Amino acid sequence: MSASFTGTPPLIHALWPAKAVLTAMGMLAEPYVKRHPGVREMLAATVYVALLGCLQAQQLQGHVSIILLGATGDLAKKYLWQGLFQLYLDEAGKGHSFRFHGTALTSTEQGQEVIAKVLESLSCPSDTAPGRCAELKAQFQQLSEYRSLKTPEDYLALSKDIEAQVQHEGLQEAGRIFYLSVPPFAYADIARNINSSCRPGPGAWLRVVLEKPFGHDHHSAQQLAAELGSFFQEEEMYRVDHYLGKQVVAQILPFRDQNRKALDGLWNRHHVERVEIIMKETVDTAGRTSFYEEYGVIRDVIQNHLTEILTLVAMELPGNISSPEAVLQHKLQAFRALRGLQKSSAVVGQYQAYSQQVRRELQKPDSFHSLTPTFAGILVHVDNLRWEGVPFILMSGKALDERVSYARILFKNQAYCAQSERRWEAEQSQCLPRQVVFYIGHGELGSPAVLVSRNLFRPSLPSASWWEVTDRPGLRLFGRPLSDFYAYSPVREQDAYSILISHIFHHRKDSFITTENLLASWVFWTPLLESLAREVPRLYPGGAENGPVLDFEFSSNRLSFSQPPLEQVVPGPGSAPTPSHFQVLTAKYRHSPLISAWPEELIARLAGDIEAAAVRAVQRFGKFHLALSGGSSPVALFQQLATGHYGFPWAHTHLWLVDERCVPLWDPESNFQGLQAHLLQHVRVPHYNVHPMPVQRHQRLCAEEDRGAQAYAEEISALVTNSSFDLVLLGMGMDGHTASLFPQSPTGLDGEQLVVRTESPSRPFQRMSLSLPLINRARKVAVLVMGRMKRDIAMLVSRVGHEPKKWPISGVLPASGQLVWYMDYEAFLG
Secondary structure, X not given: OEEEOOOOOHHHHOHHHHHHHHHHHHHHHHHHHHHOOOHHHHHHHHHHHHHHHHHHHHHHHOEEEEEEEOOOOHHHHHHHHHHHHHHHHHHEOOOEEEEEEEEEOOOHHHHHHHHHHHHHOOOOOOOOOHHHHHHHHHHHHHOEEEEEOOOHHHHHHHHHHHHHHHHHOOOOEEEEEEEEOOOHHHHHHHHHHHHHHOOOOOOOXXXXXXXXXXXXXXXXXXXXXXXXXXXXXXXXXXXXXXHHHOHHHHOHHHHHHHOHHHHOOOOOOOOEEXXXXXXXXXXXXXXXXXXXXXXXXXXXXXXXHHHHHHHHHHOOOOOOOOOHHHHHHHHHHHHHOEOOOOHHHEEEEEEOOHHHHHHHHOOOOOOOOOOOOOEEEEEEOEOOOOOOOOOEEEEEEOOOOOOEEEEEEEEOOOOOOOOOHHHOOOOOOOOOOOEEEXXXXXXXXXXXXXXXXXXXXXXXXXXXXXXXXXXXXXXXXXXXXXXXXXXXXXOOOXXXXXXXXXXXXXXXXXXXXXXXXXXXXXXXXXXXXXXOOOOOOEEEOOHHHHOOOOOEEEEOOEEEEOOOOOOOOOOOOOOOOOHHHOOEEEXXXXXXXXXXXXXXXXXXXXXXXXXXXXXHHHHHHOOEEEEEOOOOOOHHHHHHHHHHOOOOOHHHEEEEEOEEEOOOOOOOOOHHHHHHHHOHHHOOOXXXXXXXXXXXXXXXXOOHHHOHHHHHHHHHHHHOHHHOOOEEEEEOOOOOXXXXXXXXXOOOOOOOOOEEEEEOOOOOOEEEEEOHHHHOOOOEEEEEEOOHHHHHHHHHHOOOOOOOOOOHHHHOOOOOOEEEEEEEHHHHHO
């Protein structure tokens, strides 16, 4: 059952533009017609033929049905209905007819009442005459209806109603837009019903719009993406991040494109000092604590809104920014260039009233204290030639001193002015700060704007849609008067959702989040979120009283608060321990030293031990031979060595591989490729000191006749004294394997061979590995074991004897060297 609102049939709307043209032409031609009586009939025939062509063109473009699910919810009432109305204002008479279906779980009668009030409150652009606005609203109301949509039968009925209407009005169906303004847990059922009962027929398109959150971490995002992908094609899905619809954010790429000549030499590490991407809010989370307890500030704002802005600033500009495919591909490349985050890359805070609000709203006991951050500052680096070494600061929080959002690119200033500041040339001095600011909204300026320092360059923006802001005496932004900037604001401010709904209609996919980009974002953020899960956030009072308590500073890859906390929260009796209660635990494991700690402290300790071993070896022998395993566990170690150990004697270090997959060295699965990405490109190791395993020879992979294993063994014998590495880093698999030495396979467990070809139980099956006898010649062997998934194998291996055929890791015991186990608490304690 459905209800519609009063107005005019859609086909009549198409007559109005042509009727206006006919009237205007008649007025212009009247003097000529009076002198030539036969012309009137010819003119009328010509215009009516043109009118008929217009109508036929409209019918060919067809009918569009827009179905808004969750049509009575807050987002729909505040933004989405207004956005749909704006779409109608923009597109009416341009070749499509429309019908708007509001749906929800609300009863038909109640839903009709809600929608009627919403439609009555719609507003027109400020330059629309009141009478014309009333007329347009009446038309939109007539084209809008409400219906309850719960069961598969409801979806089938909706589809049949759309088909009947299209057939009755003699139109062709162009497509259907389903806007899902509902919680993500409802997506699967809705997607199933759309796919099975409400898809348009052949020749018509389908567009399904989804609102965040798109998962809680990488795993949940993968699950949701796979579920949706079983119902819809990628081109049919539009994931909304409403920040991409904000006018200034949408202008970042066009601005960079239109000002290529000025920016080409500036937009890089040689000239940019840092980039700040900020979203501050004065409101707290009252009324939203159930959502916030699950997501927190990083998932709510930073993982999506601020990260999207980061990619727009950092990505390489495609040759054609009008190509959605090129833009999305370049954004994905920017995601993949982001350096992995560690716990030391972030600071987190929580306003003091938050836990009390959670206890009240979620009926938690008085002893409950939340660890959910409401404030976060993150230090991000982009590992490519353009941005190497440039800090990107991402910051957001609730209950702060002002509401403002911006992306600020601050340029290095290498000028020195001999005159005192009061004699500097006003606004133009090269000693003044140089910056480009994408001012998204609110704050002192109060409106969106693009700001460019006058001592930088005069920017080019489209004059039809952006106008230069006049000076406002007394207004200062980022410590400088507004007169220091070329400042441009939109001629007409538009709501983000209105812009995005228009982009959905026009198939502008670059304004939305693809599955590939979404998962790349979660790959980047999930490790940091997991490392912060037990972190106690710094308390802050909120608002103007925060003072400097949240100020932070950064160096290298580390970010920290500038001042000690106002108070230290000490857990009471029975409180769960947090990482700060443990530092580094030393014990014994399989009769060898064990070092256990939380992941960050463990990696820092292992990196320090490796550096100390390197320094000692270089002092004694003039060189350090280090053999490294691949896989995911050492990545954090490589990053720590690359960014936090400037005293490491890299120039005298030889790097070897413990094992390698039989794939080309450039393949993402190659251990050497992981070493290159996370360590080698960041440190200065002479290229002749880097020794990848020769898995590819004569254009073949690990062919026995190519003798790759023997060649690597000969290289080791020639360069490493007694074939004894100074340090070998190993891992331990969940089946007890180490290097590429696997259970139930005797290859490489004994004998004289130094390097062997082995078979893995998983792809890629063929491997090359150092043998156990060669590993046991090392002066020191470090075994790194991390993660809860290693708990069971760690417990089992602790009890077994020397059984390398069943548990290859149990065969690791240097003959005259030292074995040290480095195991994080989750692997050691569970």
